[in-house]
Amino acid sequence: MPIINRIAEFHDDMKTWRQHLHANPELGFDCFETAAFVRQRLEEFGVDEIHDGIAQTGLVAIINGQGEGPTIGLRADMDALPIQEARDLPYKSKIDGKMHACGHDGHTSMLLGAARYLAETRNFKGRVALIFQPAEEGGAGGDAMCKEGIMERFEVGQVYGIHNFPGMPFGFMGGRAGPLLAAADEFQINITGQGGHAAMPNTTVDSVMIAVQIAQALQTIVSRNLDPVDNAVLSITRIETGTSHNIVPASAFMQGTVRTMKVETRDMIVTRMRAIVEQVAAALGGSAELNYDYGYPATVNHPRETAFALDVARSVAGEALVSDEVPPSMGAEDFAYMLERRPGAYLCLGTGEGAGLHHPEFDFNDEASPIGASYFVKLVETAQPLS
Ligand SMILES: [Zn+2]
Ligand SMILES: [Zn+2]
Numbered sequence: 001m002p003i004i005n006r007i008a009e010f011h012d013d014m015k016t017w018r019q020h021l022h023a024n025p026e027l028g029f030d031c032f033e034t035a036a037f038v039r040q041r042l043e044e045f046g047v048d049e050i051h052d053g054i055a056q057t058g059l060v061a062i063i064n065g066q067g068e069g070p071t072i073g074l075r076a077d078m079d080a081l082p083i084q085e086a087r088d089l090p091y092k093s094k095i096d097g098k099m100h101a102c103g104h105d106g107h108t109s110m111l112l113g114a115a116r117y118l119a120e121t122r123n124f125k126g127r128v129a130l131i132f133q134p135a136e137e138g139g140a141g142g143d144a145m146c147k148e149g150i151m152e153r154f155e156v157g158q159v160y161g162i163h164n165f166p167g168m169p170f171g172f173m174g175g176r177a178g179p180l181l182a183a184a185d186e187f188q189i190n191i192t193g194q195g196g197h198a199a200m201p202n203t204t205v206d207s208v209m210i211a212v213q214i215a216q217a218l219q220t221i222v223s224r225n226l227d228p229v230d231n232a233v234l235s236i237t238r239i240e241t242g243t244s245h246n247i248v249p250a251s252a253f254m255q256g257t258v259r260t261m262k263v264e265t266r267d268m269i270v271t272r273m274r275a276i277v278e279q280v281a282a283a284l285g286g287s288a289e290l291n292y293d294y295g296y297p298a299t300v301n302h303p304r305e306t307a308f309a310l311d312v313a314r315s316v317a318g319e320a321l322v323s324d325e326v327p328p329s330m331g332a333e334d335f336a337y338m339l340e341r342r343p344g345a346y347l348c349l350g351t352g353e354g355a356g357l358h359h360p361e362f363d364f365n366d367e368a369s370p371i372g373a374s375y376f377v378k379l380v381e382t383a384q385p386l387s
Helices: 005-009 011-023 032-045 104-121 141-147 207-225 263-283 303-317 335-341 366-383
Strands: 049-054 058-064 071-077 127-133 156-165 178-181 183-192 232-241 251-260 287-293 299-301 344-350
Touching: 005 011, 005 104, 005 366, 011 032, 011 104, 011 366, 032 049, 032 058, 032 104, 032 127, 058 104, 058 141, 071 104, 071 141, 071 335, 071 366, 104 127, 104 156, 104 366, 127 141, 141 335, 156 303, 156 335, 156 366, 183 207, 183 263, 207 232, 207 251, 207 263, 232 263, 251 263, 263 287, 299 303, 299 335, 299 344, 303 344, 303 366, 335 344, 344 366
Parallel strands: 071 127, 071 156, 156 344
Antiparallel strands: 049 058, 058 127, 178 299, 183 251, 183 287, 232 251
């Protein structure tokens, strides 16, 4: 049972919705027009309830099945990116400096496609909660919706999401139990030395040298402190200091990112960073302070729900195109917050050749929409069957 026939019939509609969203991108929590568009479609489909204005522009729609049963959550993200679109598509972004470069336009139209079918057929018991979230790209809109209580209010028992992946074979679906994507944190380091004449270093505390030594010592955390079978990234991406060849600068600034798969690893890295930053600076006669900003947690798939999701994926994509061992990536995803609150799974959907995610030439592959929509529908009908 690959693509559901009825869904294949409105493939063109999904394409039209997607291209409309593509032409009208919105950023972060400011998904007002997008949410209004989603709301209009959901009203046309005759869903039972629409709750909007959650985390500013998020929506949850409810479709009642036949008879009592649990509620399954399906999630799509709606926000675009601050990128200037490079291609001259017929439906190219109408807004300078903004584009759907991560395919969230496609995720939204796939979930709309599933909503239309589910509202029409209702071949399931219990309820479906369709979650349309703003601000996936850094704003933690999914977390904000959870903090506004959507999981409790709509009694969501389990939750599922997918992401399109150009570069993976078309129609491929994959995931893995456990961590799939990393926790993504940022840090800043402010170094204070003692400025002075570069010809008289003995009268200064050189913040350049402190920055260099801290940068080197921080690289020993992943190479020397981390369990070698675990994974982490610590990248210093910016060092700023100094104004001239003859001045020892009084201060320096550093910035970077840390990516981890496990909470214990994240804690260990922060502890080691703080010790190195403070003590290396002190050893060289200055001082330094670490500001560590916790970003999205790791996206950790729940084993039982992941096995279930992959079984459903096999029924849609076919055995040969499904993998339960997709290698983890150090990218991050806001859906992580939903998986911290409810069991569920996040799968990748291959969309074949094309520019990568966040690339100015990216365009969601509309041919993948019936696969994603069929997967969402089959999750519901399989998890909450009528008989
Ligand atoms: Zn993205
Ligand atoms: Zn994305």
